[in-house]
Amino acid sequence: MSTAPQLNGWTHIYSGKVRDLYVPAGPDAAQDRVLVVASDRISAYDHVLSSTIPDKGRILTQLSLWWFDQLGNVPNHVISADEGVPAEVAGRAMICKKLEMYPVEAIARGYLTGSGLAEYRQSQTVCDVPLPAGLVDGSRIEPAIFTPSAKAEVGEHDENINYDAVVAAVGAETAAQIRELTLEIYTTAEAIARDRGIILADTKVEFGLEPATGLVTLGDEVLTPDSSRFWDASLYEPGKAQPSFDKQYVRDWLTSAESGWDKAADTPPPALPADVIERTRARYVEAYERLTGKTFV
Numbered sequence: 001m002s003t004a005p006q007l008n009g010w011t012h013i014y015s016g017k018v019r020d021l022y023v024p025a026g027p028d029a030a031q032d033r034v035l036v037v038a039s040d041r042i043s044a045y046d047h048v049l050s051s052t053i054p055d056k057g058r059i060l061t062q063l064s065l066w067w068f069d070q071l072g073n074v075p076n077h078v079i080s081a082d083e084g085v086p087a088e089v090a091g092r093a094m095i096c097k098k099l100e101m102y103p104v105e106a107i108a109r110g111y112l113t114g115s116g117l118a119e120y121r122q123s124q125t126v127c128d129v130p131l132p133a134g135l136v137d138g139s140r141i142e143p144a145i146f147t148p149s150a151k152a153e154v155g156e157h158d159e160n161i162n163y164d165a166v167v168a169a170v171g172a173e174t175a176a177q178i179r180e181l182t183l184e185i186y187t188t189a190e191a192i193a194r195d196r197g198i199i200l201a202d203t204k205v206e207f208g209l210e211p212a213t214g215l216v217t218l219g220d221e222v223l224t225p226d227s228s229r230f231w232d233a234s235l236y237e238p239g240k241a242q243p244s245f246d247k248q249y250v251r252d253w254l255t256s257a258e259s260g261w262d263k264a265a266d267t268p269p270p271a272l273p274a275d276v277i278e279r280t281r282a283r284y285v286e287a288y289e290r291l292t293g294k295t296f297v
Contacts, residue, residue: 010035017043018060018226023098027106032212033079035086037093038221038251044250045263051272057092059222059284059296065094066292067223070192074181076218099219100210102170103151106157106178108186110144111201113137113229113242115160125207128162139237144186145180146179149204177216178207190224192204196290198245199236201229225287245287 004012009029022035030191037058042049051125061081062286068076085093110117110124112135116126124131127147147165149158166175186203193200204227206220219226222255235243252271253259253276261269272280285296 004037004284005088007035007037007088017041017048018057019179019221020269032098034096034098036090036096036220037089037091039092041248042247044254045267047269048196049163049250049269050274051277053281055281055296056284060226061092061094061287061290062263062296063224063291066294067189068218071185071188071218071222074185075213075215075282076222078206089202096118096219097210097212097217099217101206101208101212101219102174102178104161104166104169104178104181104207105149105151105204106207107147107149107204108139108144108182108200109147109175110190111188111199111203112139112141116147116202119160126175127160136239138236138240138242140238144190146182148178149289164240174209174216181205181207181216181218181249185222188227193230193291194233195292197233198287198290199231199242201231201242201244203228225284229289230291245283247280249276249283264293 004020007022009025011025012022013018014021015128018039018041020039022037024030024033029115035273038060040052040054040056042051042056063168064076065081069080077099078094079097080095086094111118117137118136120131124133126145129145129147131141147160147164148163149160152158160260161178163175166178170178182205185205186200189203190200193236203223205218205222206218207216209218231247250272253272254261259270286294
């Protein structure tokens, strides 16, 4: 796995599956900000792969910045994406407010799939939210629902939780704000994506407290193929799994006979073939260009 780059004026403090986090270096440096760098790393099945996807970090960062602009009513953590950003990571890094992050993955679902579908088939609920009978893989859920999960360590599965668990973790007032903001983000983005021929099935966002203002503030990234399921509306067909604008090529290859990898084993996945890397990059670029209307360069 590639290591986080050394950056003049910044100290590396943490690496997640995809992002590297830095704080200003030196005893007199501002302590109210962090540098968030999106790498080209890609993860699948709770493993960070040895292969990288060229330009993925830039695509995710530029798409997040575009979405932050579309969500003008939701406070976010971005200070700057250009001024002060080291040249080595320009285009794939943001200087952000240092938030006190809440231990909750805030998820909104407008369509039934993934872990939500698995729970629905057992209990006709998702995160204890009751749903109508007769829904299938890909069914629309109206209105969208808030289905949080507890944050897991790198390499572990996030665990779906109910709303009461969010209240227990952050308090009733903050829990209500997180739920309201998450559903507002989803509803706004779902309409924008739909106008561009893309279905936003679900999305995961993260919030933190901004100490200076006391506001519940949107952090991390937002509405990229890494944190959201985007489907091509022209191919949408409830009752089966929908092809998505994300790591589908990677997941499909890893679980194919060609890869020779056993998902159930404790061994890391093999390196990806060049064609899978290129097709995955093209899919990320297509998502960026269709959503924003801009050409990725």
